[in-house]
Amino acid sequence: MAIALPTDCGVRDPRFFPQVPELAGTFLESDSGAGRLYVGRTVSSVSGALTLAFLAPPAQVERELLVVTQVQNRPWVVVPFSTRPGGPVENTHTLPTPAARTAGAGRPVVDFAGTLPYASELFGVYQPLPGWLGYSSTQLLAVAEGRPAQRELFSGAEARQLSRPELAALPKPPTEGILSPVGLVNLFRQYFFEFDTFLGAPVGHLWLSPGGTVEVVETSTRRTLVERTAEQSEESTRKTEESLTEQTDVADAVKEDNANETSLGVTASAGANYVGIAQADVSTSYSTKNTTHSSSEVTHKHTRAQSSKVSSEITRNFKTTFKTVTETTDTSSRRYVVQNTTDKLVNYELRRKMRKVGIQVQHIGTQLSWQVHVPDPGRALGLGELLDVVAAPDLTGLKKPEPLEPLVPTTTTVTEVYPVQRIGSNGPHLDQDWFYVADEDHLSHGHSDEYLVAHFDYTAVPPGPGWTVDTSQPEPIRVVEAKASNGSGTKYLGKCKILDLASNRYQIRTELVNFANGNWISLSVRIMWKPPSTHPGQDAYDRALAEYRAEVDRLQRTAYVEAVRERVETVSGLRRRPAGDLRKEERYCVFERLIAQLDLYDGRQPQLSAELIRQMFDVDRMLYFVAPDYWRPGGVSTGKASLGRHPVPQHQWDPAPGDEPLQGATVPGHYSHTAANNPPNAVAPVSDEALEWRINYPLTEGSQPAPVGSSLGWLVQIDGDERRNEFLNSSWVKAVLPIRPGHEPAALGWLQQADVEGEAALDKPYTWQTGDPDGYQNKTIGQVLELLAAELQRKNTDIGTTLATETVFETGFDPLDGGFRPAEPYQVFDQWTEVLPTDQVVAVEVEYDPRTGQQR
Numbered sequence: 101m102a103i104a105l106p107t108d109c110g111v112r113d114p115r116f117f118p119q120v121p122e123l124a125g126t127f128l129e130s131d132s133g134a135g136r137l138y139v140g141r142t143v144s145s146v147s148g149a150l151t152l153a154f155l156a157p158p159a160q161v162e163r164e165l166l167v168v169t170q171v172q173n174r175p176w177v178v179v180p181f182s183t184r185p186g187g188p189v190e191n192t193h194t195l196p197t198p199a200a201r202t203a204g205a206g207r208p209v210v211d212f213a214g215t216l217p218y219a220s221e222l223f224g225v226y227q228p229l230p231g232w233l234g235y236s237s238t239q240l241l242a243v244a245e246g247r248p249a250q251r252e253l254f255s256g257a258e259a260r261q262l263s264r265p266e267l268a269a270l271p272k273p274p275t276e277g278i279l280s281p282v283g284l285v286n287l288f289r290q291y292f293f294e295f296d297t298f299l300g301a302p303v304g305h306l307w308l309s310p311g312g313t314v315e316v317v318e319t320s321t322r323r324t325l326v327e328r329t330a331e332q333s334e335e336s337t338r339k340t341e342e343s344l345t346e347q348t349d350v351a352d353a354v355k356e357d358n359a360n361e362t363s364l365g366v367t368a369s370a371g372a373n374y375v376g377i378a379q380a381d382v383s384t385s386y387s388t389k390n391t392t393h394s395s396s397e398v399t400h401k402h403t404r405a406q407s408s409k410v411s412s413e414i415t416r417n418f419k420t421t422f423k424t425v426t427e428t429t430d431t432s433s434r435r436y437v438v439q440n441t442t443d444k445l446v447n448y449e450l451r452r453k454m455r456k457v458g459i460q461v462q463h464i465g466t467q468l469s470w471q472v473h474v475p476d477p478g479r480a481l482g483l484g485e486l487l488d489v490v491a492a493p494d495l496t497g498l499k500k501p502e503p504l505e506p507l508v509p510t511t512t513t514v515t516e517v518y519p520v521q522r523i524g525s526n527g528p529h530l531d532q533d534w535f536y537v538a539d540e541d542h543l544s545h546g547h548s549d550e551y552l553v554a555h556f557d558y559t560a561v562p563p564g565p566g567w568t569v570d571t572s573q574p575e576p577i578r579v580v581e582a583k584a585s586n587g588s589g590t591k592y593l594g595k596c597k598i599l600d601l602a603s604n605r606y607q608i609r610t611e612l613v614n615f616a617n618g619n620w621i622s623l624s625v626r627i628m629w630k631p632p633s634t635h636p637g638q639d640a641y642d643r644a645l646a647e648y649r650a651e652v653d654r655l656q657r658t659a660y661v662e663a664v665r666e667r668v669e670t671v672s673g674l675r676r677r678p679a680g681d682l683r684k685e686e687r688y689c690v691f692e693r694l695i696a697q698l699d700l701y702d703g704r705q706p707q708l709s710a711e712l713i714r715q716m717f718d719v720d721r722m723l724y725f726v727a728p729d730y731w732r733p734g735g736v737s738t739g740k741a742s743l744g745r746h747p748v749p750q751h752q753w754d755p756a757p758g759d760e761p762l763q764g765a766t767v768p769g770h771y772s773h774t775a776a777n778n779p780p781n782a783v784a785p786v787s788d789e790a791l792e793w794r795i796n797y798p799l800t801e802g803s804q805p806a807p808v809g810s811s812l813g814w815l816v817q818i819d820g821d822e823r824r825n826e827f828l829n830s831s832w833v834k835a836v837l838p839i840r841p842g843h844e845p846a847a848l849g850w851l852q853q854a855d856v857e858g859e860a861a862l863d864k865p866y867t868w869q870t871g872d873p874d875g876y877q878n879k880t881i882g883q884v885l886e887l888l889a890a891e892l893q894r895k896n897t898d899i900g901t902t903l904a905t906e907t908v909f910e911t912g913f914d915p916l917d918g919g920f921r922p923a924e925p926y927q928v929f930d931q932w933t934e935v936l937p938t939d940q941v942v943a944v945e946v947e948y949d950p951r952t953g954q955q956r
Contacts, residue, residue, distance in 0.1 A: 101140050101141060101143060101150065101152070101167070101168075101169050102127075102129070102138040102139055102140025102141075102152070102167075102168050102169075102170070102176070103138070103139050103140065103152050103154075103165060103166070103167060103168075104134075104136040104137070104138055104165065104166035104167070104168050104176070104178075105136065105137045105138075105139060105163075105165065105197055105198070106135065106136065106137070106163055106164070106197065106200070107130060107131070107135045107136055107137050108200040109137055109156060109197060109198040109199075109200065110156050110157045110159075110198050110199065110200070110208070111128060111137055111139060111154050111155070111156045111198055112128075112154075112155040112156065112207065112211065113128045114126045114127065114128060114154070114155065115128075116211075117155060120155065122151075122153040123153055123154070123155060125141050125142070126139065126140065126141055126152065126153060126154065127139075127140060127141070127142070128154070131176070134176075136166070138168065138176065139152060139154040140152055140168075154198075156198035157198060157199065157208050159198070159199035160196045160197060160198055160199055161196070161197060161199050161200070162194050162195065162196060162197070163194065163195070163197040164192045164193070164194055165192065165193055165194070165195045165197055166178050166191065166192055167179045167181045178191050181193070183195065207295070207296050209295065209458055209913075209915050209931075209933060210915050211295075211296075212293065212295050212296070212458065212913055213912070213913055213914065213915055214911065214912040214913060215293045215294065215295070215458075215912050215913040216293075216909065216912045216913075217291040217292055217293050217908060217909065217912075217913070218292055218293065218294050219291075219292040220289050220290060220291050220292065221289070221290045221292075222287060222288070222289050222290075222464075223287075223288045223289070223290060223461075224285050224286060224287045224288065225285070225286050225288070226283055226284070226285050226469070226723070226836055227283055227284050227286070228278070228280050228282075228283040228471055229280055229282050229283050229284060229885075230279075230280050231280060231861060231864065231866070231881040232280050232281060232282060232857075232860070232861055232862055232881055232882075232885070233254070233262075233267065233279050233280070233858075233860035233861045234279060234280060234281030234282075234471075234472070234851075234857035234858065234860075235249075235251055235254045235281075235856070235857050235858045235860075236281065236472045236473060236697065236857060237278060237279045237280070237281065237471075237472065237473050238254070238267075238279045238860065239251075240473060240475075241278075241279060242266075247266065249266050249267065251854060251855065251858070252854065253266055253267060253858075253860075254267070254854065254857070254858025254859065254860045255853075255854035255858050255859055256859070257863075259858060259859050259860045259861075260859045260860070260861070260862045260863035260864075260882070261863050261864070262860060262861050262864060267860055267861075280471065281470060281471055281472060281851055281857040282468060282469065282470060282471060282848075282851070282885065283468075283469050283471050283836065284466055284467070284468060284469065285466070285467045285469050285723075285836065285838055286463065286465075286466050287463070287464050287465045287466070287467070288461050288462065288463055288464060288923075289461070289462050289464050289905070290459060290460070290461050291459065291460045291461075291462070291908050291913075292457055292458070292459055293457065293458035293459070293460070293912075293913045294455070294457060294458075295455075295456040295457060295458050295933065296456055297453055297454060297455050297456070297938070298453075298454055298456070299451040299452070299453060299454065299942055299944065300451055300452045300453070300454040300935075300937070301451070301452075302449040302450060302451050303450055303451065303452050303941065304449075304450035304941075305447070305448070305449055305450065306438060306447070306448040306450065306943065307445060307446070307447050307448075308438065308439070308440035308445070308446045308448070309440065309445060310440055310442060310443045310444060310445070311440060311441070312439070312440050313437060313438070313439045313440075314437075314438050314439075315435055315436070315437050315438075316435065316436040316437075316438060316450065316941065316943070317435050436941075436943070438943055446945060447945070447946050447947065447948060448943040448944065448945055448946065449943070449944045449946050450941050450942070450943055450944075451941065451942050451944055452937050452938065452940070452941050452942075453937075453938045453940040453941070453942055454935055454936065454937055454938065455935070455936045455937075455938055456933055456934075456935055456936075457933065457934050457935075457936055458913060458931070458932075458933050459931065459932055459933070459934065460908070460913070460916065460928050460930065460931045461928065461929060461930040461931075462905065462908060462926070462927065462928040462929070463923045463924070463925055463926055463927060463929060464905040464926065465895075465896065465901070465905065465926070466892060466895070466896075466925070467718075467838040467839060467841070467892070467896070468838075468839045468844050468847070468848070468888065468889060468892050469836045469837060469838045469839060470717060470836070470837045470839065470847070470851060471834060471835070471836050472694060472697075472834075472835050472837075473832050473833070473834055473835075474690055474693045474694055474697065474724075474832060474833050474834075474835050475693075475831065475832045476693075476830075476831065476832065477686070477689050477690050477693055477724075477827065477830060477832070477833045478686075478689065478827045478828040478829070478830060480689050480692070480693075481685065481686075481689060481827070481828060483769060483815075483817050483818075484677075484817065484818060484819045486667075486670065486671060486674070486818060488667055488670065490659075490663045490667075491659075492659070493652075493655040493656050493658070493659035494655070495652060495655065498648060498651055498652065498655075499648075500645075500648050501641055501644040501645050501648060503641075504635050504637055504638065504641050507631035507632065507635055508631065509570055509628065509629060509630055509631060510563055510628075510629050510631070511626060511627065511628050511629065512560075512561075512563055512626075512627050512629060513580070513624055513625065513626050513627070514560065514561070514624075514625050514627065515622050515623065515624055515625070516558050516608065516622070516623045516625050517620050517621075517622055517623075518556060518582075518608065518610070518613070518620060518621050518622070518623050519556075519619065519620045520552060520615055520618075520619045520620060521552060521553040522550075522551070522552060522553075523542055523551035523552060523553060524549065524550075524551060526548065526549055526550045527550070528545075528550045528551075528552060529545060529548075529550060530615040530616070530617050530618065530619070531614075531615075531616070531617050532545035532546075532614070533545060533591060533612060533613070533614050534552055534610075534612070534613050534614070534615075535611070535612055536554050536609070536610060536611045536612070537554075541554060541555075542554050543610060543613065554609060554610050555607050555608060555609040555610065556607070556608055557599060557605060557606070557607050558605070558606055558607070558608060558625075559603065559604055559605050559606075560577070560604040560605075560606060560625075560627050561604075562604060562629060563629055564632075564636055565632070565636045566631075566632025566633075566634070566636055567629045567630065567631060567632060568601060568604070568629065568630050568632075569598060569601060569604060569606075569627060569628065569629060569630070570628045570629055570630035571598070571601065571630075572630070573628045575596070575628075576598070576627065576628040577596035577598065577606050577625060577626070577627050577628070578596055578625070578626050579592065579594050579596065579608065579623045579624065579625055579626075580624050580625070580626045581623070581624035582613070582621050582622070582623050582624070583621060583622045583624075584614075584615065584616035584618045584621055585615075585616070585618030585619060585620050585621065585622075586616065586618060588616060590613070590614050590615070590616045590621055591612060591613060591614040592610070592612065592613050592614075592621065592623070593610070593611040593612040593613075594608055594609055594610040594611055594612075594613070594623075595608075595609050595611070596608055596609075596625065597609060608623065608625070664748060664771075664798065665800045665802075667771075668771060668798050668799070668800055668803050669800055669802050669803045671770060671771070671818045672770075672803040672804040672805075672806070673803070673804055674818050674819050675819070676819055676820065676821050677819050677820065677821075679821055679823070682820060682821060682823065682824045683823070686724070686823075686824070686827050687722055687724070690722070690724050690833060690835050691710070691719060691722065694713075694835060695709050695710055695713075698855070698856065700712070700855060700856075712850075713837070715840075715843075716839060716840060716843045716846055716847040716850060717837040717838065717839055717840060717843075717847065718837065718838045718839070718840050719837060721837075721838050722835060722836065722837045722838075723835075723836050724833040724834060724835045724836065725833060725834040725836070726823070726826045726827055726830045726833050727830050727831055727832050727833065727834070748771045748772070748773045748798065769815055769816050769817060769818060770797060770806065770807065770810060770816040770818060771797060771798050772795050772796065772797050772810075772813065773795070773796055773797075773798065774793060774794075774795060774796075775793070775794055775795075775796045776788075776791040776792065776793050776794075777791065777792045777793075777794060778791065778792070779791070779792055795813040797810045797811070807822065807825055808822050808825060808826075809825050809826070809829060812829075814828070814829045815828050815829055816828075841892075841893075841896035841897055842893055842896060842897045843893075844888075844889035844890070844892045844893045844896070845886065845889045845890060845893060847889075848885060848886065848889045852882075859882070861881060862880065862881050862882030862885070863880045863881075863882060864880060864881050865878075865879075865880060865881075866879050866880060866881050866883070866884045873887075875887060895925070901925075901926055904926040905926055908928070914928065915931070916928060916929075916930070916931040919931050919932060
């Protein structure tokens, strides 16, 4: 016998609840064809009342209900029944039934009571406690107002009452929370519980004809926040995509989001590492209960919005592709072959398998903390330098003109013919020696009347254009040898005279000659030449050299641009250093600056100062809030002469031999360069004064997106992350050092010392708030702080509070009625669920009514 309920009722299978005695012996059977769920018992006979029990969510609606019976596996038979004695007996009655189960919601969370968490994540909220004026922060305000305050002003009765005029004029709302040296960190833990899995909405549809085959290829794609190469899950291909997360689990995604969220405080504890510390508003109440309530609201808003965001990102991380194939190719390691072996058309819905993850948040403790501002914290951090050697351009295809040989004085020797030329008609005796007769200007052999011409004119051929006879020499033109016409040597004496230097004409005047019975003699004449002042080939050489240099410049500019492009892409694609290592370095810098700022022991024993602080404060859990303001000291000015923090190296277009086209082999940061933009409504020409000068940064189509701060002229570390760049460009950080459990009173007393924070305003009356302990009434700020320190010392050293924070790991999931309540210390106060997709798709056979088009 069974009750027939609508098939969408949220009734649970009793087999999963053996611990519920009322469900013993009951069964749950589904009839999709009739659209009914049968909840009943198997009985041999009925005598008296028969109770049919089932488990379902508390929500209910009025719906039709039937009573059915079945004998020996025969079909169910509807039995008429009445709902009250003497009432109408009918086949169906409208009665309260369990509400319809929400499609794709899985079982209710109460079904998973006792489930142990599979992951957890710590989160915190920091709230400054106003009222006390600490020296380290108040001094910054005093300097800003132009009246620095000495450290001794912060100690003594006058300082505690703020009766000194130097201090009384400083604290003005809302600066009191900034100037206070103490605050509270409320710690919370998120627990992640694995609930059930269920099939989600259809993501695809398949129909198979008789004998048909379809291959379903499932692809899981991982995406990242910044552009980079990521491997597709279960494939050997690689591709670049841009999205928000690469995680497939909400717990991992929350951890990743906390690590990347720059608005949270940073801590790098090697032990209990709570990365996410949000900063809440100043708490005017010192009560741990009130601060826990307000912190829980901040935590509730942050964690719910965060998990919802990362869950939606994970949802977008999966996609399913469907491919009809005729032959099987191993394109993916995860593929499913669906085959229809029947003689009917078969329809399948492809439904993604979904996970339901439960999340709870618990308050796990409160720590009193020291708040101090540290200026310019990143000054001591060094930058990694990229060693990048740029090859010189290939000039082997160019031929450089050969340099011109230098022009030097030279000597040429020419052969001139000296003929026999008679004067008169008498034939000469050519075997005689002939002498020059100066009075008659002819040659004679001393007897008879035979005479010969004594001189002839010649033109010298220069060795090149512009050459002239070198008149600076004693004998620039001289006969050095004479030969008779028969080739034998002969007597000859003579001198050469320049007739016209411009035309190189000269005259040979003979003083003694013997023609050796020949009609002429040949004279070897040596001529000394002076080179021209300008080389004749200089113009052609200059033209060839200019063409060569122009081609070299073109190749060098091309190589320079390519070198810059490659370097920009190389720098943007460098692997970032581990975030944990960067945070440790930053924490060391902050701690070092803090020690120097305190100046304990007159700065002579910094190690003692460090040990003293470590004894009372949990330095390993020190967190800091970065202020990456544009007004960072020593910031980059914007103008025509601005270069940015790391400008693109200028190329030497006339390099020395061996120089590279891109000077500078080390690159410590992202490049910047100065560029001018026309102002709005500009009319040409635009003067330099009207131009808008900016410090821009180079990009290429292959480079990754520029880091945050590039448009602001920040110093950007090439292997750092966003937090590191904010730290480098920060004007100050607010460091928060949690006090070690049990050391709260001692640390509070140490902070009040004159050489630390002083006692300013501690005797001012405390403003009691609703919810504060009664003991805070009519007390001073200093007295309330002492009560708070004593309370936290007691709670933080009580083993009972420690065990309370670990209860979830022992008892598992405990459903929270209503989902949220203002947090009480050490209690679970927030609960919600997230639905996550998996990379699995299930093919579900479905049937459609051809007349209505609806599923059967």
